Amino acid sequence: MILYEGTKAVDDRGILTFVNDFDFNGVKRHYTVTNFQNHFVRAWHAHKLESKYVQVIRGAAIVAAFPVTDWEGRGNPAEISRYILSEEKPSVLFIPKGYANGFMNLLPNTQLMYFSTTSVEESKNDDYRFSADLFRYIWEIEER
Numbered sequence: 852m853i854l855y856e857g858t859k860a861v862d863d864r865g866i867l868t869f870v871n872d873f874d875f876n877g878v879k880r881h882y883t884v885t886n887f888q889n890h891f892v893r894a895w896h897a898h899k900l901e902s903k904y905v906q907v908i909r910g911a912a913i914v915a916a917f918p919v920t921d922w923e924g925r926g927n928p929a930e931i932s933r934y935i936l937s938e939e940k941p942s943v944l945f946i947p948k949g950y951a952n953g954f955m956n957l958l959p960n961t962q963l964m965y966f967s968t969t970s971v972e973e974s975k976n977d978d979y980r981f982s983a984d985l986f987r988y989i990w991e992i993e994e995r
Contacts, residue, residue, distance in 0.1 A: 880967050892955045901967055902946060903965050911935065943966075
């Protein structure tokens with residue numbers, strides 16, 4: 852997985868948000884996802900052939916992913932990657948093919964934008980879903 856970090860430029864006209872290292876090469880489509888409930892978990896979704904890029908464009912979310920070693924529904928919890936993505940710190944997270952991924956919004960009205968390397972038709976034939984209860988602890992907010 853790769854995290855492309857961006858930044859913001861602020862002046863008297865407003866705010867410009869960018870992630871200039873992100874390259875759209877290979878992206879075939881994009882879509883946005885917003886949950887109706889706060890702290891709602893949407894997980895786990897995987898593809899053998901499709902890679903994705905994800906960016907939080909409003910709010911904040913925990914985004915997690917793990918390499919699928921058993922396509923029947925289990926994974927290795929030691930290999931879970933967990934990121935906090937926020938509109939306040941622009942970034943684009945690359946999720947390679949062969950990884951299951953999911954997210955939990957941390958703020959109301961959080962919106963994520965996904966960029967996919969396959970068409971909708973290609974994705975339909977490469978769709979694997981695992982229980983949202985798998986590795987449920989990954990969504991817990993840590994006390995500090």
